Amino acid sequence: MMNRHVFRTGWKKGTMLALTLTFGLAVAGCGTATPTKxxxxxxxxAGQAEAASTDQKLVVYSAGPDGLAKKLIAxxxxxxxxxxxxxxxxxxxxxxxxEAEKTNPVADVVVLASLPSVQGLKKEGLTxxxxxxxxxxxxxxxxxxxxxNYFSTSASALGIAYNTKLVKTPPTSWADLAKPExxxxxxxPDPSLSGSALDFMTGYLSAKGDGGWTLFEQYKANGVAMAxxxxxxxxPVITGAKGIVVxxxxxxxxxxxxxxxxxxxxxxTEGTVISPRPAxxxxxxxxxxxxxxxxxxxxxxxxxKLVADASLLPGRTDIKADKRANLDEIPLLKTNxxxxxxxxxxxxEKFTQMFK
Amino acid sequence: MGGLSVKHIRAWCLTLALIALLFLIVMPLLQxxxxxxxxxxxxxxxxxxxxxxxSPFAGVLFSSIWLGICVIAGTTVLALPLAWIMSNTxxxxxxxxxxxxxxxxxxxxxxxxxxxILFMQKNxxxxxxxPDLYFLTPSFxxxxxxxxxxxxxxxxxxxxxxxGALVRIGGSLEEAGAVMGGGFLYRFRRIILxxxxxxxxxxxxxxxxxTIAEFGTPATxxxxxxxxxxxxxxxxxxxxWPIDFSKATSMASVLLTACLLMWxxxxxxxxxxxxxxxxGKGSRPSRLRxxxxxxxxxxxxxxxxxxxxxxxxxxxxxSASTMxxxxxxxxxxNLTLDSYKELxxxxxxxxxxxxxxxxxxxxxxxxxxxxxxxFALVIGGSRTRxxxxxxxxxxxxxxxxxxxxxxxxxxxxxxxxxxxPLYNTYGMVILTYVILFVPYxxxxxxxxxxxxxxxxxxxxxxxxxxxSYIFRRIVxxxxxxxMLAGWMMTFTIASRELVGSLLILPPSVQTSATYIxxxxxxxxxxxxxxxxxxxxxxxxxxxxxxxSLNSRRKWK
Numbered sequence: 001m002m003n004r005h006v007f008r009t010g011w012k013k014g015t016m017l018a019l020t021l022t023f024g025l026a027v028a029g030c031g032t033a034t035p036t037k038x039x040x041x042x043x044x045x046a047g048q049a050e051a052a053s054t055d056q057k058l059v060v061y062s063a064g065p066d067g068l069a070k071k072l073i074a075x076x077x078x079x080x081x082x083x084x085x086x087x088x089x090x091x092x093x094x095x096x097x098x099e100a101e102k103t104n105p106v107a108d109v110v111v112l113a114s115l116p117s118v119q120g121l122k123k124e125g126l127t128x129x130x131x132x133x134x135x136x137x138x139x140x141x142x143x144x145x146x147x148x149n150y151f152s153t154s155a156s157a158l159g160i161a162y163n164t165k166l167v168k169t170p171p172t173s174w175a176d177l178a179k180p181e182x183x184x185x186x187x188x189p190d191p192s193l194s195g196s197a198l199d200f201m202t203g204y205l206s207a208k209g210d211g212g213w214t215l216f217e218q219y220k221a222n223g224v225a226m227a228x229x230x231x232x233x234x235x236p237v238i239t240g241a242k243g244i245v246v247x248x249x250x251x252x253x254x255x256x257x258x259x260x261x262x263x264x265x266x267x268x269t270e271g272t273v274i275s276p277r278p279a280x281x282x283x284x285x286x287x288x289x290x291x292x293x294x295x296x297x298x299x300x301x302x303x304x305k306l307v308a309d310a311s312l313l314p315g316r317t318d319i320k321a322d323k324r325a326n327l328d329e330i331p332l333l334k335t336n337x338x339x340x341x342x343x344x345x346x347x348x349e350k351f352t353q354m355f356k
Numbered sequence: 357m358g359g360l361s362v363k364h365i366r367a368w369c370l371t372l373a374l375i376a377l378l379f380l381i382v383m384p385l386l387q388x389x390x391x392x393x394x395x396x397x398x399x400x401x402x403x404x405x406x407x408x409x410x411s412p413f414a415g416v417l418f419s420s421i422w423l424g425i426c427v428i429a430g431t432t433v434l435a436l437p438l439a440w441i442m443s444n445t446x447x448x449x450x451x452x453x454x455x456x457x458x459x460x461x462x463x464x465x466x467x468x469x470x471x472x473i474l475f476m477q478k479n480x481x482x483x484x485x486x487p488d489l490y491f492l493t494p495s496f497x498x499x500x501x502x503x504x505x506x507x508x509x510x511x512x513x514x515x516x517x518x519x520g521a522l523v524r525i526g527g528s529l530e531e532a533g534a535v536m537g538g539g540f541l542y543r544f545r546r547i548i549l550x551x552x553x554x555x556x557x558x559x560x561x562x563x564x565x566x567t568i569a570e571f572g573t574p575a576t577x578x579x580x581x582x583x584x585x586x587x588x589x590x591x592x593x594x595x596x597w598p599i600d601f602s603k604a605t606s607m608a609s610v611l612l613t614a615c616l617l618m619w620x621x622x623x624x625x626x627x628x629x630x631x632x633x634x635x636g637k638g639s640r641p642s643r644l645r646x647x648x649x650x651x652x653x654x655x656x657x658x659x660x661x662x663x664x665x666x667x668x669x670x671x672x673x674x675s676a677s678t679m680x681x682x683x684x685x686x687x688x689x690n691l692t693l694d695s696y697k698e699l700x701x702x703x704x705x706x707x708x709x710x711x712x713x714x715x716x717x718x719x720x721x722x723x724x725x726x727x728x729x730x731f732a733l734v735i736g737g738s739r740t741r742x743x744x745x746x747x748x749x750x751x752x753x754x755x756x757x758x759x760x761x762x763x764x765x766x767x768x769x770x771x772x773x774x775x776x777p778l779y780n781t782y783g784m785v786i787l788t789y790v791i792l793f794v795p796y797x798x799x800x801x802x803x804x805x806x807x808x809x810x811x812x813x814x815x816x817x818x819x820x821x822x823x824s825y826i827f828r829r830i831v832x833x834x835x836x837x838x839m840l841a842g843w844m845m846t847f848t849i850a851s852r853e854l855v856g857s858l859l860i861l862p863p864s865v866q867t868s869a870t871y872i873x874x875x876x877x878x879x880x881x882x883x884x885x886x887x888x889x890x891x892x893x894x895x896x897x898x899x900x901x902x903x904s905l906n907s908r909r910k911w912k
Binding site (some may be wrong): 026059060061064065067068085086087088089090091093095096097099100101102103106150156163165190192193227228232233234235236238239241242252255258259260261263264356 | 449473477478479482543575576579580582592594599601680682683684685761766767769771772779780856858859861863864874876877878879881
């Protein structure tokens with residue numbers, strides 16, 4: 001169809017001009033795409049124009065639960081007048097986004113659902129210490145950083161959730177689930193997707209030593225199935241496809257139970273693991289004062305009350321929750337967070353291989 | 357003729373297209389390759405190879421490819437008879453079916469799989485309705501079940517391509533065959549099949565690529581049966597601590613290579629088997645293929661297909677969206693419309709998410725059609741090397757898992773030296789959708805355009821038509837159906853796009869897909885399912901509206 005020679009010369013002649021033109025076009029093209037931002041539904045998004053004068057902005061990346069994160073943001077906005085942009089996702093999603101934004105970070109504060117990840121951020125020097133945070137002395141010292149790199153403002157405990165229609169006599173210890181009466185009935189969250197499930201595994205192993213693996217081997221032999229992240233493991237139990245979740249996050253169970261679903265939770269007698277939910281300021285923050293004020297707010301009485309109302313364990317030891325078991329009512333294993341942080345990826349790999 | 361010759365304009369367009377593609381697609385992907393050879397900020401050229409050697413990689417790759425092949429088979433079994441029915445029998449007048457048949461494709465894959473799981477699992481809806489059928493459960497939770505779910509999701513895509521091709525083949529060629537004494541099977545084998553092959557090759561390739569790049573079904577159903585594929589492995593490295601982009605990108609590079617090989621094979625087939633079908637003469641459907649009893653059989657086939665692809669999953673989705681307590685199962689006193697009331701209240705978060713989705717996908721699909729048509733016209737018959745390069749580049753987004761492409765886009769648009777401040781704006785979301793879905797328009801327009809005989813343009817020139825006139829009066833009317841199909845596809849998928857949206861949406865902004873995902877994560881399954889019903893319902897209404905406007909204009 002096309003004469004090659006003519007095409008070539010035409011191509012050469014036009015190249016320079018074409019290059020110039022294209023870059024013009026690319027810029028113009030994007031220029032036309034940008035106004036869509038302003039033309040899009042007016043939800044008060046990113047008002048850069050008015051935020052120019054004083055620092056009235058804060059970007060928070062927060063792991064669920066959804067309702068709580070929004071209430072906390074609303075509370076802080078009302079108190080400070082700062083406009084918060086919230087990105088919500090699982091701990092994994094947040095970390096992935098931070099990694100992709102590494103060269104040009106956007107977030108000021110992160111709230112994660114996993115202590116080892118935030119310890120990792122600290123080790124890489126990504127966190128900004130804030131030792132003067134108000135009320136930090138009232139926080140549970142085991143869950144937060146002494147130098148103020150991160151503050152666990154809430155926590156969940158891990159237990160055994162079960163469908164009350166299917167399981168009449170609930171198990172009382174982790175070992176019970178290896179019994180024949182629970183064969184093929186049990187889900188366990190995937191530690192590569194659920195930070196809290198991993199906390200349980202590493203916590204259990206750090207308390208029991210290598211002998212702890214026997215429990216998981218027995219689980220495997222008894223048909224325990226590895227099933228996605230926390231909610232994915234819990235859903236089949238609510239609908240009755242399975243009977244039990246081991247290493248279930250307690251606040252999710254409390255929430256479903258409060259709705260009236262046929263579900264309940266027990267904490268095994270030999271003790272369980274707590275999974276703290278740390279908040280940290282990133283060193284790259286453009287809004288340091290607001291970020292610090294936000295941490296102060298998370299540690300305030302008001303915010304801690306919101307945490308307790310969401311069926312989570314408050315991070316401060318002096319605040320009690322009335323919709324759930326408090327810390328002193330939950331038997332605990334003697335866990336070692338140092339060991340847990342170091343061995344997370346090995347345990348994940350060994351466990352997921354075993355349960356494949 | 358104007359100042360510039362046709363050839364000059366062609367060369368210009370080609371160069372411009374190439375540069376645009378380099379800037380929009382190739383550079384972001386290059387960022388991924390660069391990432392894969394940097395481990396801990398150190399250059400290690402062999403890092404990808406070590407990753408592949410260390411991981412259970414071969415097995416996962418094989419699983420992906422095997423799944424892709426099975427799904428091609430599955431979609432063919434569903435789409436080929438359907439395309440034949442819809443181009444040759446009286447049922448072809450049921451234009452509404454075209455829209456209805458898009459519903460499975462509009463349903464987000466993870467929602468469709470959830471629907472099937474809820475229906476088939478132990479104590480699921482099937483068992484609650486027909487307790488005697490409980491024995492089906494174990495056989496459903498297998499690779500076969502996964503292939504079925506994915507085929508039922510993807511077949512509309514192949515169907516649209518095949519039907520388009522069958523309509524263009526028209527009746528005369530086949531009648532010629534019949535006059536010469538060829539029986540039905542002979543005619544099918546020697547006339548229809550070869551003519552169909554290029555469209556089928558294109559469709560099968562895209563099905564394959566879509567399957568091995570799909571994340572939703574492996575993440576919901578595959579995880580349940582322990583069937584791991586490349587995307588789930590990549591997703592693991594990209595979303596759990598410690599994040600390892602270099603491992604993920606190494607795997608993505610292999611996936612990309614596999615897809616490019618497939619693409620090459622397809623383009624060879626395509627070049628060998630493309631025929632000029634749309635000449636000056638009009639065409640009409642073949643009368644030979646219509647007979648009485650086929651109509652009955654066709655109706656039965658379509659009915660079964662609708663039950664499997666829409667009936668069952670939507671029964672589950674609707675049931676789940678109207679349940680007070682999920683633990684109580686199917687019961688009249690467990691029925692409530694509260695989720696819908698909550699979703700549709702004006703000014704609510706969900707309403708905002710819904711509107712965001714609509715506007716973003718409208719913008720994206722329109723832009724994608726313009727860009728895609730331009731690329732497709734420039735590619736033409738893929739004769740020169742540059743044309744083939746443009747072809748390959750424009751297909752790239754469809755050959756990498758969405759999540760990888762999106763990470764590349766973030767790396768590219770959020771780099772410190774990028775002068776265009778697009779990152780974290782709605783513009784970025786639109787651009788991402790455009791880039792992810794532009795291959796659809798390219799494919800649709802290309803498949804129409806390559807079958808148009810050059811004689812038509814030459815005729816236009818002979819009669820003194822200017823370039824713009826030829827384009828407006830000859831090319832455009834011929835490719836409009838392809839553009840429309842591309843627009844519809846892009847709008848449909850963009851409005852349910854999940855993986856990219858999860859990563860690229862500016863903070864505080866949600867779309868219907870991310871809203872649904874968040875509800876599942878939070879345990880609000882009924883809210884999520886209700887949102888799925890509403891957003892798919894809205895897309896369907898929009899398509900029906902378009903279809904009715906379209907049939908009023910009636911081009912032939």
